[in-house]
Amino acid sequence: MHALQFVAKRLLLMIPILIGISILTFAISNTIPGDPARLILGPKATPEGLEALREDMGLNDPLYVQYGRYMGGIAQGDLGQSTYSQRPVLNDLLRYSPATFELTMFAMVVTLVVGIPFGIISASRKDKLADQFTRIFALLGVAMPAFWLGLLLLLFFYLKLGVLPGSGRLDGGMAPPDYITGMYTVDALLTGNWPVLYAAIMHLILPGLTLAAVTIGMITRMTRSSMLSVLKSDYIRTAYAKGAPENRVLYGHALRNGVMPVITLLGMAFGHALGGSVLVEAVFSWPGLGQYAVNAINYLDFPAVMGVTLLIAVIFILVNLIVDTLYFFIDPRLKHN
Amino acid sequence: MVRRITSSPLTVLGLVIVLIILITAAFAPVIATHSPTEVDLVSKLEAPSAEHYFGTDEVGRDIFSRIVYGTRISLRIGLLVVAISFPIGTILGAIAGYIGGRVDQVIMRITDIFLSFPGIILAMSIAAALGPSIENVMLALAATWWPWYTRIVRSSVLSIKHSEYIEANRALGANPFRILFKEIVPNAMAPATIQASLDLGFVILAAAGLSFIGLGAQPPSPEWGAMLSNSREILREAWWAATFPGLAILLTVLGFNLLGDGLNDLLDPKQR
Amino acid sequence: MALLEVTNLKQHFIIKKGFLGEKTTVKAVDGVSLFIEEGQTLGIVGESGCGKSSLGRSILRLAEPTEGSIKFKGEEVTDMNAKQMKELRKEMQIVFQDPYASLNPRNTVRQILEAPLAIHNIGSRKERREKVELLVEKIGLRKDQLNNYPHEFSGGQRQRIGIARALMLEPRLIIADEPVSALDVSVQSQVLNLMLELQQEMNLSYMFISHDLSVVQHISDKVAVMYLGKVVEISDVEKVYSDPKHPYTRALLSALPVPDPTQKKERIILQGDLPSPSNPPSGCPFHTRCPMATKECAEIVPPLEEKTPGHFAACIHT
Numbered sequence: 001m002h003a004l005q006f007v008a009k010r011l012l013l014m015i016p017i018l019i020g021i022s023i024l025t026f027a028i029s030n031t032i033p034g035d036p037a038r039l040i041l042g043p044k045a046t047p048e049g050l051e052a053l054r055e056d057m058g059l060n061d062p063l064y065v066q067y068g069r070y071m072g073g074i075a076q077g078d079l080g081q082s083t084y085s086q087r088p089v090l091n092d093l094l095r096y097s098p099a100t101f102e103l104t105m106f107a108m109v110v111t112l113v114v115g116i117p118f119g120i121i122s123a124s125r126k127d128k129l130a131d132q133f134t135r136i137f138a139l140l141g142v143a144m145p146a147f148w149l150g151l152l153l154l155l156f157f158y159l160k161l162g163v164l165p166g167s168g169r170l171d172g173g174m175a176p177p178d179y180i181t182g183m184y185t186v187d188a189l190l191t192g193n194w195p196v197l198y199a200a201i202m203h204l205i206l207p208g209l210t211l212a213a214v215t216i217g218m219i220t221r222m223t224r225s226s227m228l229s230v231l232k233s234d235y236i237r238t239a240y241a242k243g244a245p246e247n248r249v250l251y252g253h254a255l256r257n258g259v260m261p262v263i264t265l266l267g268m269a270f271g272h273a274l275g276g277s278v279l280v281e282a283v284f285s286w287p288g289l290g291q292y293a294v295n296a297i298n299y300l301d302f303p304a305v306m307g308v309t310l311l312i313a314v315i316f317i318l319v320n321l322i323v324d325t326l327y328f329f330i331d332p333r334l335k336h337n
Numbered sequence: 338m339v340r341r342i343t344s345s346p347l348t349v350l351g352l353v354i355v356l357i358i359l360i361t362a363a364f365a366p367v368i369a370t371h372s373p374t375e376v377d378l379v380s381k382l383e384a385p386s387a388e389h390y391f392g393t394d395e396v397g398r399d400i401f402s403r404i405v406y407g408t409r410i411s412l413r414i415g416l417l418v419v420a421i422s423f424p425i426g427t428i429l430g431a432i433a434g435y436i437g438g439r440v441d442q443v444i445m446r447i448t449d450i451f452l453s454f455p456g457i458i459l460a461m462s463i464a465a466a467l468g469p470s471i472e473n474v475m476l477a478l479a480a481t482w483w484p485w486y487t488r489i490v491r492s493s494v495l496s497i498k499h500s501e502y503i504e505a506n507r508a509l510g511a512n513p514f515r516i517l518f519k520e521i522v523p524n525a526m527a528p529a530t531i532q533a534s535l536d537l538g539f540v541i542l543a544a545a546g547l548s549f550i551g552l553g554a555q556p557p558s559p560e561w562g563a564m565l566s567n568s569r570e571i572l573r574e575a576w577w578a579a580t581f582p583g584l585a586i587l588l589t590v591l592g593f594n595l596l597g598d599g600l601n602d603l604l605d606p607k608q609r
Numbered sequence: 610m611a612l613l614e615v616t617n618l619k620q621h622f623i624i625k626k627g628f629l630g631e632k633t634t635v636k637a638v639d640g641v642s643l644f645i646e647e648g649q650t651l652g653i654v655g656e657s658g659c660g661k662s663s664l665g666r667s668i669l670r671l672a673e674p675t676e677g678s679i680k681f682k683g684e685e686v687t688d689m690n691a692k693q694m695k696e697l698r699k700e701m702q703i704v705f706q707d708p709y710a711s712l713n714p715r716n717t718v719r720q721i722l723e724a725p726l727a728i729h730n731i732g733s734r735k736e737r738r739e740k741v742e743l744l745v746e747k748i749g750l751r752k753d754q755l756n757n758y759p760h761e762f763s764g765g766q767r768q769r770i771g772i773a774r775a776l777m778l779e780p781r782l783i784i785a786d787e788p789v790s791a792l793d794v795s796v797q798s799q800v801l802n803l804m805l806e807l808q809q810e811m812n813l814s815y816m817f818i819s820h821d822l823s824v825v826q827h828i829s830d831k832v833a834v835m836y837l838g839k840v841v842e843i844s845d846v847e848k849v850y851s852d853p854k855h856p857y858t859r860a861l862l863s864a865l866p867v868p869d870p871t872q873k874k875e876r877i878i879l880q881g882d883l884p885s886p887s888n889p890p891s892g893c894p895f896h897t898r899c900p901m902a903t904k905e906c907a908e909i910v911p912p913l914e915e916k917t918p919g920h921f922a923a924c925i926h927t
Contacts, residue, residue, distance in 0.1 A: 020450030028466050143590035145542055147549050148565055148583030155576050275455030279546050283569070294550045297465045309462040313454045501711035505774065508669055509725045510698035519724075523715050 006328050010321055021313050026070050029306045030063075079310070080303030084296060089307035092292060097311065098182025099169060100281070100288030104273045105183075106204050107211035111269060115216045116259060119223020123231060123258070124250055134220060141217025146276050150210040150283035157206060164206055167285040171199045207284040211276050215269045222265050227258035263327050267320035274312050345602070351595025354588055362408040371399035373406040373559045382575050392577035395570065400578060403559035404585050410560045411589060414475055414544045415537040421479040423533050426486025431525065433487065434494030435517055445491070448484035456481050457543055464552045471560070474544050474553040482536065486529050493525040527604040534600055538593030545586050561586050610683055611644035612814050613668070613701075613782055618642070618677035620660070620667040620838075624887070635887045637663035639838035640677070642913075645782065645831075650808070650815040652829030652846065654822055654861070656883055660838040661818045662706075665784040668816070669703055670694065681782070699729060702775035706787035708767035712759040718745070718770055719755040725777040740777070748773045748803060765796035769803065776807065784816045789824060801828055822865055826850055834858045837886055837894040840913060844920040854922035856901050893924070901926050 041049055054060055058069060073079070079089035122134040158166030169184055170176060177187040177196050185204065188197035230236060231254055239249045281290030289308050296304035361368055370390070377397035385392040391400035433444040451459065460477040467473035497503060498521060506516050545562030547553045554560030556567060561582040568578035620638035637660040645651045653661045667674045670686065679686040681697060689697060705711035712721055722741045726732055732740065742752050748769040759767055768788060775783055785804070789797040805828065807813060819825050825832060826846060833843040834855065842855040853859045860877040879898045884890055890897045896906035903926070911923045 016446060017449055017453055020446065021453060024450055025462070028462055139591065139594065140587070143538065143542075143587055143594055145545055145549075145562075145565075145583055145586045145590075147546060148579070148586065151565065151568065151572065151579045151583065155572055155579060159573055271455040275457040278457065278461065279549060282550050293461065297461070297469075298551055302466070305462050305465045309454065309458055312458050316455055317453050501705045501707055502713045504666075504671055505703065505705060505711050505771075506724070506728075507671055508698060508703045509728050509774075509778070510695040511724070511728045515728065520713055524713065 003325075003328060007321075007325055010324060014317060014321065017317060018314070021310070021317075022071060022074065023067070025306055025310050025313075026067050028309075029302060030066060030070070074310075079307040082296070082301050082304040082307075084299040084301040084304065089303050092304065093289070093307050093311050096287060096289050096292045099286060100274075100277050100290060102183035102185060103204065103207055103211060103281070103286060103288060104270065104277055106185075106208040107215060107273050107277075108266075108270060110208060110212040111215040111219050111273075112266075114212070115219030116223050116262065118216070118220045119262075120227055120250075120255065120258070122220065122224040123227035126228065131224075134224070138217040138220040138224075141213045142221070144213060144217075146210055146214050147279040147283050149213055150207065150280055153206050153210060154283065165199075165203050166206065169200060169203050169287060170196065171203075174199055207280050207286050210283070211273055211280045214276055215273050218269055218272065219262060219265070223259065223262050226261045227254060230254045230258040260327070260331060263323065263330065267316075267323040270319045270323075271316045274316060345599055347595050348599025348602075351592050351597075351599055354592030355596050358408055358412065358589055358592060361405055362412045365405050365409055369399075369402035369405040371402040373403045374398065374557050382571065384575075385577050391581040392575060394564075394567065394575065394578050398557075400564075400581055403564060404561065404582055407559040407561045407564065407582070407585065408589075410471065410554060410558065411541045411544070411586075414471065414478075415541045415593075418475050418478045418482060418540045418544075419533050419536055421475075422482035423486055423529070425479075426483035427490045427526065427529050429483070430487040430490030430529075431494055431517070431522065434491040434525075435498065435521065441491070444487065448487050451481060451484040452488075454481070457546060460543060460547060461550070461552065464547055469552050469555060471544075471548075471554050471558070474547050477547075478540055478543055482540065485532065485536075489529045489532055490525050493528055494521055497521050497524050531597055531601045531604060535594055535597035538590035538597075541593075542586060542590050612647045612682065613816070614644040614678075614680040615668060616642045616678040616680075618664070618667060618679065619675045620663050620672060621675040633887045636660075636838045636889065637886060638667055638674075639889075641835075641838075641840050643833055643840065643843060645814050645816060647781070648808070648812050648814055649830045650817055650828055652825035652832040653816065653818045653835060654820065654825050654832060655835035657820060658883055658886065659835045660886065661820075661835050662786050663838075664835070665703065665786045665816060665818055669698075669701060669784060671703075695729070699778040700781045702778065702780040702783050704768075704771050704775050704783060704785045704788045707791050708764055708771050709759075709791075711771050712767060714759055717756050717758055718750075718762075721759070721770065722755075722774055722777055725774060729778065731778075744773050744776060747807070763796070764792050765800055768792060768800050772800075772804065772807070776811070779811070780813070782814045782816065784818070786818045787820070788817075790819065790821065797824065804828065822850075822861055834861070837884065837889050839894060839923065841895065841924070842922040843913070848917075848920045852917075852920075854916045854920060854927045855895075855924050856899050856927070857895050858922075860900075 041053060058066060061069075077090050079093070081087070082089050082092055085092055118134050118138070122131045122138075125131045154166050157164040165171065174196060177184055177193045177200075178191050180187045180190055184200035185197060188194070188200055236249060236254055239253050240246075244252075277286075277288060278290035278293055280286070281288045282294045285291065289312065293305055293308040295301070296308070370388075375398065377393070379397065380389070380393055381395055381397040383389055383393045383397075389399050389401065391404065393399055394403075429444050429448075433441040460474070460481045463477035463480055464474050467476060503516060503520055506520055511520075544553055545560070545565070548560050548562030549566045551566065554563040556563060564582040565579060568575070568582070571578055618638055618641045619636070622635045622637055623632050624635060639660070641660075641664055643651065653664065655661050663672065666672045668679055668686075670679075674687060677687070681701060686694075686697065716724075719738075719741060722745065723737050726737045726740065731737070741755065745752060745755060750766060750769060750773075754762075759770070762770065768791075772783075772788070788804070789800050792800060801824065804815065808815065815828070817825060817828055829846045831844065832846050832849045833840045834849070834857065835841065836857050842849060842853065842858045844854075849858060850862065853862055856877075860879050863875065863877040877900060880900075881898050884894070884897060890907070892905075892907040892909055893899070893902070893911050896902040899906065901924075905925065909925060911925045913921045913923045916922050916927060
């Protein structure tokens with residue numbers, strides 16, 4: 001199959017999923033929370049006032065009409081008005097997402113840099129001390145509440161030792177770098193703003209490591225089991241039997257095939273990190289989508305919550321599409337299928 | 338059977354942890370040294386001691402006793418969410434895999450939609466829509482959890498459906514009902530059951546997360562996530578308030594995880 | 610009257626392929642006629658993908674045949690309703706190739722062997738137990754092994770269990786689909802001999818499907834050679850092996866080891882690959898690989914003709 005054909009097919013398959021997601025979010029936002037009119041007018045509203053507002057908001061229309069209107073709004077970038085910030089939800093999302101993106105990307109990079117080598121070491125030293133240690137570490141990572149780890153890190157490195165900052169994206173009073181991507185580290189690097197770059201990285205460390213802990217556990221476990229199954233395969237045994245040196249077998253033959261399946265799971269790990277960012281941002285007062293969502297929840301700002309949900313779902317789908325496409329280019333078998 | 342369980346130290350550890358959790362939940366009033374909700378401003382923010390094993394919080398409540406009572410809440414959440422989502426998910430998965438065709442397509446597209454949200458995000462928005470309470474968090478988690486069982490059961494039903502021993506049964510004249518319930522279901526349930534035991538831990542973890550951001554249990558409930566949320570205010574003064582509830586969550590998730598892995602080996606007939 | 614008579618049986622599968630799901634038809638079985646007499650064994654040989662397994666499943670209606678007639682004891686099988694089919698299954702049974710996949714890993718041997726009786730409501734609990742115990746000794750396992758699970762047995766033992774399951778209902782005909790191909794050579798002959806013993810004792814008929822010509826020679830009375838869904842040669846086993854009439858059969862036989870090493874034998878190497886059954890060649894399906902092929906072979910579909918008395922082959926050159 002041709003690469004373009006593959007991407008086209010995947011894009012086509014995305015359409016029903018996106019429609020499904022919009023229906024689901026519509027169902028959550030429009031049918032579950034009871035009566036939005038009452039929510040707005042409060043408990044002291046008169047029946048006449050409620051009825052008028054309902055009519056005004058189109059709540060008396062049939063559901064499919066309401067859905068059509070909702071979809072029409074989304075298509076034009078109208079995600080409603082945040083009742084807390086009093087701004088259009090889309091504006092808020094654009095404003096808060098670079099921070100989340102920066103945090104999540106940092107966590108993913110850490111995950112790959114730590115998780116894959118750990119998995120490989122664990123597999124190549126199966127049942128040895130290094131393996132036992134890595135496995136326990138990975139298991140703890142998976143079972144650990146990330147927000148709790150965040151609190152402990154905060155307690156130790158910020159409150160006790162005072163070596164790392166504990167909240168926000170920059171030191172107090174520091175002006176953010178000129179806006180290019182909205183990700184401070186990238187922007188500071190591009191504009192050569194070294195003090196800000198340093199501060200931005202320092203601020204990223206604790207939340208980034210907290211967020212990475214869970215995904216490191218996942219990726220380490222997957223890499224280990226994938227490497228183990230490759231190491232058991234006949235062609236690796238053949239390579240050993242030929243007398244090829246261990247390192248060459250491990251890094252020349254096994255690595256490529258052992259790590260490849262892990263790539264397909266990167267999308268899932270990214271989704272996990274996105275979800276986890278909600279909690280981690282709350283711990284470190286990181287002004288991203290998660291923090292925004294948590295504030296919105298506390299102020300019963302429903303359009304904002306749904307906006308974040310929709311945006312994260314769309315990002316998740318796109319990331320999975322990218323990962324699959326990447327995999328398509330890496331795995332020669334798929335091209336000839 | 339007993340020997341097989343005891344031959345794996347990690348499974349034993351998991352079993353011991355889960356047993357401790359069960360006993361703690363069952364005998365919470367006996368084990369707890371104080372009331373979980375009683376305010377005692379005289380002894381507020383006390384460090385761990387012989388009187389207060391895990392210290393006290395900002396209004397003097399005994400953290401150890403709160404954690405002990407919190408076990409009941411967490412266990413109830415885990416069990417109920419799995420009890421709701423497991424049957425829904427497995428039945429849909431069995432139908433999708435066995436009937437196939439259009440029915441399969443429709444069911445699987447719906448699960449795709451649910452799975453295209455990172456789990457906690459979907460649960461968060463449903464719980465937010467329903468309003469903050471433990472019951473709503475359970476509903477929200479159940480609503481996001483079932484598609485996993487559907488997927489697992491469907492794929493095992495599919496692989497079993499085309500196996501030769503099913504064909505052998507058709508050749509013997511067995512009716513579809515017998516084939517589904519005597520041959521396919523028992524084989525297909527094992528992976529989903531293992532997943533369910535792992536999920537008991539993960540559901541508790543997710544519920545604690547939702548409580549942490551203010552969606553689940555509301556103060557003064559001794560729910561672990563809510564306790565952690567509360568501990569942020571007194572992090573500087575009372576490290577113990579943040580440490581012990583998290584440790585309780587970690588141990589619980591770990592226990593169910595280890596048990597699930599052990600179960601995985603146990604339910605495999607090749608090792609019986 | 611023959612026990613089983615198959616006439617012009619066709620089994621076509623429609624499969625979707627490619628991005629837009631274009632449909633293609635695979636003619637797995639394409640007009641096969643044959644019969645099996647009471648107490649006899651018909652061997653079916655051919656390369657993998659020639660449709661021999663589909664033929665077996667089609668006769669048992671495990672896959673619905675597309676066209677043609679199947680008569681068992683003179684009764685038309687393709688017209689039977691569910692109830693009649695269930696009755697028929699007592700008389701026609703199947704043994705599968707893979708003894709690892711054909712037994713439910715979660716059931717004990719006893720459960721596996723009692724299942725056929727339970728399905729057909731035969732006998733009381735006690736009678737079923739006794740019947741299972743009787744048969745299990747017949748196939749060379751011990752009574753105390755009945756409570757074991759399939760994975761606790763060797764491949765040969767598992768295949769014996771598979772045979773015992775097929776025999777529980779005391780059928781007249783057993784379709785054996787490559788029953789020994791998955792087994793070690795040393796175990797193969799044990800299972801074959803068991804099948805021959807059981808045949809004598811219970812007056813069974815076999816349809817024995819295999820790609821292994823020497824195994825088929827050992828067990829069969831008659832042999833049918835299949836190529837791309839068609840029977841290209843059929844006759845008594847001696848006739849086919851001593852004087853093959855179809856070039857495909859000759860090629861297959863030339864690959865067999867010869868007992869006498871001084872006897873010189875030319876090995877016929879077939880050119881090219883087996884064509885896809887979804888896109889078979891025109892004319893004689895074998896002409897793309899046949900050493901004797903001429904221009905006409907690409908045009909004429911050769912009929913199955915009686916070349917010498919009782920010896921049929923589908924080739925215009927012999």
